[in-house]
Amino acid sequence: MKRIFATLRIAARALRRNLMRTTLTMLGIIIGVGAVIGAVSLTNGAKSQIEAQIASMGQNVILVFSGSFSRGGVRSGWGGAGTLTIEDADAIRREIMGVTVISPESRTRAQIAAGNQNWNTQILGESPDYFDIRQWPIVSGSSFTEQDVRSANKVAVIGKTIADELFPGEDPIGQIVRVKNVPFIIVGMLSAKGLSVQGQDQDDLMVIPYTSAMKRVQRVTTLNSIMVQAAKPTLLAPAQQQIIELLRQRHRITPGKDDDFTVRNQQEIAEMATAQSKTMTVLLGAVAMVSLVVGGIGIMNIMLVSVTERTREIGIRMAIGARGGDILLQFLTEAVTLSVIGGLLGIAMGIGVSKLLSAQYAWPTLIPTQWVVYSFLFSAAVGISFGFYPARKASRLDPIDALRYE
Amino acid sequence: MAAVIHLEAIQKIYRTGGGLDVHAVRGVSAEVQAGEFVAIMGSSGSGKSTLMNIVGCLDRASGGRYLLDGLDVSGLNRDQLADIRNEKIGFIFQGFNLLSRTSALENVELPMLYLHRSLSHHEQRERAMGALATVNLAERAHHHPNQLSGGQQQRVAIARALVNRPALLLADEPTGNLDSQTSIEIMGVFQKLNDQGITIVMVTHELDIARFTKRNLIMRDGLIVSDVAVAERLNAETELRRLRDAHQAVQLS
Numbered sequence: 254m255k256r257i258f259a260t261l262r263i264a265a266r267a268l269r270r271n272l273m274r275t276t277l278t279m280l281g282i283i284i285g286v287g288a289v290i291g292a293v294s295l296t297n298g299a300k301s302q303i304e305a306q307i308a309s310m311g312q313n314v315i316l317v318f319s320g321s322f323s324r325g326g327v328r329s330g331w332g333g334a335g336t337l338t339i340e341d342a343d344a345i346r347r348e349i350m351g352v353t354v355i356s357p358e359s360r361t362r363a364q365i366a367a368g369n370q371n372w373n374t375q376i377l378g379e380s381p382d383y384f385d386i387r388q389w390p391i392v393s394g395s396s397f398t399e400q401d402v403r404s405a406n407k408v409a410v411i412g413k414t415i416a417d418e419l420f421p422g423e424d425p426i427g428q429i430v431r432v433k434n435v436p437f438i439i440v441g442m443l444s445a446k447g448l449s450v451q452g453q454d455q456d457d458l459m460v461i462p463y464t465s466a467m468k469r470v471q472r473v474t475t476l477n478s479i480m481v482q483a484a485k486p487t488l489l490a491p492a493q494q495q496i497i498e499l500l501r502q503r504h505r506i507t508p509g510k511d512d513d514f515t516v517r518n519q520q521e522i523a524e525m526a527t528a529q530s531k532t533m534t535v536l537l538g539a540v541a542m543v544s545l546v547v548g549g550i551g552i553m554n555i556m557l558v559s560v561t562e563r564t565r566e567i568g569i570r571m572a573i574g575a576r577g578g579d580i581l582l583q584f585l586t587e588a589v590t591l592s593v594i595g596g597l598l599g600i601a602m603g604i605g606v607s608k609l610l611s612a613q614y615a616w617p618t619l620i621p622t623q624w625v626v627y628s629f630l631f632s633a634a635v636g637i638s639f640g641f642y643p644a645r646k647a648s649r650l651d652p653i654d655a656l657r658y659e
Numbered sequence: 660m661a662a663v664i665h666l667e668a669i670q671k672i673y674r675t676g677g678g679l680d681v682h683a684v685r686g687v688s689a690e691v692q693a694g695e696f697v698a699i700m701g702s703s704g705s706g707k708s709t710l711m712n713i714v715g716c717l718d719r720a721s722g723g724r725y726l727l728d729g730l731d732v733s734g735l736n737r738d739q740l741a742d743i744r745n746e747k748i749g750f751i752f753q754g755f756n757l758l759s760r761t762s763a764l765e766n767v768e769l770p771m772l773y774l775h776r777s778l779s780h781h782e783q784r785e786r787a788m789g790a791l792a793t794v795n796l797a798e799r800a801h802h803h804p805n806q807l808s809g810g811q812q813q814r815v816a817i818a819r820a821l822v823n824r825p826a827l828l829l830a831d832e833p834t835g836n837l838d839s840q841t842s843i844e845i846m847g848v849f850q851k852l853n854d855q856g857i858t859i860v861m862v863t864h865e866l867d868i869a870r871f872t873k874r875n876l877i878m879r880d881g882l883i884v885s886d887v888a889v890a891e892r893l894n895a896e897t898e899l900r901r902l903r904d905a906h907q908a909v910q911l912s
């Protein structure tokens with residue numbers, strides 16, 4: 254133990270003696286580890302937000318979009334030109350077993366106004382079930398009702414951002430907001446959700462009855478999508494299958510023809526979203542490997558130079574009784590100190606950079622604890638494996654030859 | 660009791676690249692008993708350093724037998740030789756061989772770092788300071804080699820050789836780079852250590868210096884050609900006093 258401490262001290266001194274060289278050598282490891290930590294925090298942050306967002310869709314959710322994926326998976330009018338009708342939604346509600354709540358959806362962006370304030374926002378036409386499915390509490394006022402849907406009433410629930418933009422410092426409940434010159438009464442306000450992964454403001458929206466959206470805002474007769482919630486996870490797959498059969502029948506699609514709608518469950522949507530960030534992580538891992546190996550080669554190079562430069566010192570140490578193992582340990586310690594300090598600085602840099610990014614650009618970041626541990630261990634391993642050859646070379650020197658070395 | 664050093668027909672052949680072998684030591688047999696103080700002399704290239712390196716377990720003989728304290732050294736592996744160098748032998752080099760940019764104290768502590776029975780930090784300090792005090796250099800403990808004179812550096816090297824308390828002290832031309840007064844001071848240190856019971860073997864080619872020892876071996880062409888006890892041994896303290904008096908006389912006149 255004491256000997257390890259003494260060896261560490263010798264290593265620290267040897268490294269301090271050539272501070273410039275030490276720093277340059279470490280740089281490879283610092284940049285490698287820093288890049289990994291920084292990039293992984295970014296992708297991790299994105300991933301966790303995507304996951305949170307998908308979880309916020311509610312549980313056991315099936316989405317039915319109008320339009321379809323072509324066979325190659327290429328998008329063709331996904332959620333676009335309407336093929337889904339209110340009757341389809343009613344049929345699903347009536348005939349599919351295990352479906353608890355559904356919300357037909359009609360989405361658009363529109364200019365809204367209150368007094369002399371203008372704002373461009375997303376208008377969602379939904380059923381009152383929407384708030385249940387998404388588990389999105391209304392913090393003041395209340396939701397609109399089934400009656401409002403049946404009568405296509407001009408009522409709205411708004412997100413926090415709209416309240417802030419159109420009614421700063423006022424209570425928005427009971428106020429009038431005009432959408433394409435149609436006045437809506439605000440009946441409720443949603444709790445704030447903040448930014449999404451893509452940096453979008455999730456509170457910048459207005460939810461109105463889907464019938465009102467279709468008749469009074471969009472003037473269309475079809476829905477963009479239908480959100481369906483199954484009662485239990487086990488009912489998800491059968492419900493999905495039944496919905497497909499029901500809609501094919503209703504839309505009179507003959508066998509062999511493609512669906513004119515798309516059914517996806519939450520799991521599938523989550524997978525699509527996270528697949529990308531997984532590839533990203535793997536790619537980053539590979540880049541990290543390469544840069545750390547390059548850093549390791551730098552360490553090996555410097556250690557070889559160091560062994561040659563210090564041949565006489567090695568000779569002196571051996572002459573007064575250092576064993577080959579002592580010399581090996583000393584140079585290995587030096588290499589590992591180099592790589593571990595580089596690794597720690599790299600971790601600090603990675604965390605710093607990602608903190609800076611998230612502060613500066615509001616990018617979500619998540620410091621990956623296990624990656625911090627991995628990169629620490631990996632940089633130590635780099636030191637050991639790339640320091641071993643030079644250290645062994647030093648330890649095998651002949652004392653008398655080393656002493657005579659000029 | 661076995662001799663400290665027992666050499667039997669020791670040979671050393673250096674194989675150089677051009678197929679030209681150098682027969683540096685050609686069969687040396689000798690014994691050194693505990694408590695002796697021996698000087699090896701001889702002209703340049705006669706094989707003195709080569710023999711010392713073999714005796715110091717820094718190099719291996721090409722032939723013959725070397726028993727150190729009755730132990731046959733030729734059968735030992737690298738680690739065992741390292742341990743012998745660490746514990747049994749103190750070696751002093753002609754070129755000091757101190758670690759640069761490392762204080763005198765830390766240079767002296769170095770052999771204890773490789774000691775099997777590891778000492779406490781406090782004990783190491785104490786021993787190193789003790790060794791430096793033996794060579795009258797305690798007040799320079801924190802100086803680096805480049806801040807010390809040649810004689811002081813050599814004394815640091817002696818302190819380093821002593822710190823693990825070896826029974827045998829080997830010195831290859833310890834006064835080779837020093838002026839005569841400093842050389843006599845070093846011999847004074849050796850005489851003091853020898854009086855304490857440490858066996859000393861040193862190489863020198865200065866006859867004056869050899870007269871401070873008890874026994875002189877003379878080498879020529881890789882062989883010992885003469886082995887005599889020193890008849891009128893000089894005492895370093897007396898000589899130093901005489902030198903100083905002479906110095907003063909010169910200054911006065």
Ligand SMILES: Nc1ncnc2c1ncn2[C@@H]1O[C@H](COP(=O)(O)OP(=O)(O)OP(=O)(O)O)[C@@H](O)[C@H]1O
Pocket residue numbers: 673674675681682683701702703704705706707708709710864
């Ligand atoms: N590593 C070596 N390779 C080849 N030959 C060597 C080597 N070391 C010494 N020699 C040769 O061995 C012989 C004895 O050398 P050694 O160094 O023992 O002499 P020495 O008596 O110590 O001389 P000096 O008084 O000059 O130090 C010399 O001829 C020298 O050239």
Ligand SMILES: [Mg+2]
Pocket residue numbers: 707708709831
């Ligand atoms: Mg010599």
